[in-house]
Amino acid sequence: MTPEQNRNTMDCDAISEAFLSLHAQDGFSRLPPSSLLHDSVPMSFVMSAGLIQVENDLEKIVEQTGGKFAFTQPCFRHFDMKQVGTDPTRLSLFHMSAAFHIGCSERETVLPRLWHFLTDVLGLEKERLWVTYLDDGEFGRDEASYRCWRELGVDTSRLVGLDQEHCFWRQRSTGQIASDGKKCGPHTEVFYERPEVVCAACENREKAPGTCRCGRFVEISNSLFIENYIGDDGKLIPAETVFAECVLGLERVEMVLRELPSVYHAHRFSTWQEQLSDIGVTSAGYTTQKDIHTIFDHLYAFLKLTADGAPAPGKGGRKYIMRKLAREAMERTEDNHWDTLKFLALVASDQPTALEHLLEEYQRFIKNRRTQTQQKSNKQHRMVKTI
Ligand SMILES: [Zn+2]
Structure with missing residues (x-):
């Protein structure tokens, strides 16, 4: 297909396939994704396409792959649930393609391939792409990245130096396996500019x-x-094993490629968008886009996590996160007078376990809501009497 045809048709799966194939041509082994319920995050779910999932078996993987491997990972960040719908790009559950090269951190092995992928394979316009790199008072300037981007033809006006808050990564020790939590290094991000957004x-x-x-x-x-590692005194110590990691946010790439208004219009939500009219929601209706986006995001995450073996909603840890996803979606469908049961049946039609969990939670949710409404009305009643 030509890049122009790609632009109109590629969804997350197709973009992932293209990214992994390109890396396979360059000698990267393809690994399967991890389950979202990984031992490394016992109270939550896998949060990024990071080293955390492979770290446990890293020696074996490096031996088998020569240190070059790529995979596409679903990621779920419960702490991002609040952000959903506040801008067009935030999902709590999203997909990332990632390519690792253990033992090599040369920019020339990563950035030219990425640039080729974005501009030639996907056909994104070069003049819409902006790049950030580390330029920091304490850690200095990432000259290697800057030079490499310049050689690829990125204009200095779209090459933006930012401080460590934006372009320096430190490993956070978030799980049992994530060893010392002290790996660190500069990163360089690519942004796509949408001139149609007035700001x-x-x-x-x-x-x-x-x-x-x-x-x-x-x-x-x-x-x-x-x-590097960060020492106890905050100084950088050269790492014994260097590595490079390149990741791609699939829903966001689909959004800019297909010129969609938001990630909530990605292909995976299209049947839900179409079903909205079946439950009486019209585009001119009462429900705000933010509500629709939150409902879509949370229910999709609920389905995907259940499919990976997440427990039914309940108290504590993963159960609590599942409850939060279900109830925050239901609060919005009820507030907006959707036919919640019908909508749940539509979205979970091919996932009987998830549907069962959702329907059980809906009964508890409605019961609670009725009690709360009753308490509120009693209180108002008492207040009126007092007046
Ligand atoms: Zn702005």
């Missing part, structure tokens, strides 16, 4: 890509170069 701060370049929530700049890729 004075971004247009006047008062705000750098990635620092404004308007959605004009969409972060689509990040490349990380681990070369």
Whole structure:
């Protein structure tokens, strides 16, 4: 297919396939994704396409793959649930393609391939792509990345140096396996600019890509170069094993490629969008886009997590997260007078376990809601009497 045809048709799966195939041509072994219920995060779910899932078996994987491997991972961040719908790009459950090269952190092995993928394979316009790199008072400037981007033809006006808050990664020890939590290194991000989004701060370049929530700049890729550890005194110590990681946010790439208004219009939500009219929701209706996006996001995450073996909603840890996803979606469908039962039956039609969990939770949710409404009305009644 030509890049122009790609633009109109490629969804997350197709973009993932293209990314992994390109890496396979360059000698990267393809690994399967991890389950979202991984031992490394016992109280929650896998949160990124990071090293955490492979770290346990890293020696074996490096031996088998020569240190070059790629995979596409579903990721779920419960702490991002609040952000869903606040801009066009935030999902609690999303997909990332990632390519690792253990033992090598040379920019030339990562950035030219990424640039070729974005501009030639996907056909994204070069003049819409912006790049950030580390330029920091403490850790210095990532000259290697800067030079490499310049050699690829990125104009200096779209090559933005940012400080460690934006372009320096430190490993957080988030699980049992994530060893010492001290790996660190510069990263360089690629943003796609959507000029149709009107935002004075971004247009006047008062705000750098990635620092404004308007959605004009969409972060689509990040490349990380681990070369150091942070010592106890905060100083950088050269790492024995360096590595490079390049990740791609699939829903966001689909959004910019197909010129969709948001990630909530990605192909995986299209049947739900179509079904809205069946439950009486019209585009001119009462429900806000933010509510629709939150309902879609949370229910999709619920289905995907259940399919991976997540427990039914309940108290504590993973059960609590499942409850939060279900109830926050149901609160919105009820507040907006949707036919919640009908909608749940539609979205979970091919997932009997998830449907069962949702329907059970819906009964508890409605019971609670009725009690709360009753208590509220009694209180108001008492207040009226007092007056
Ligand atoms: Zn803006």
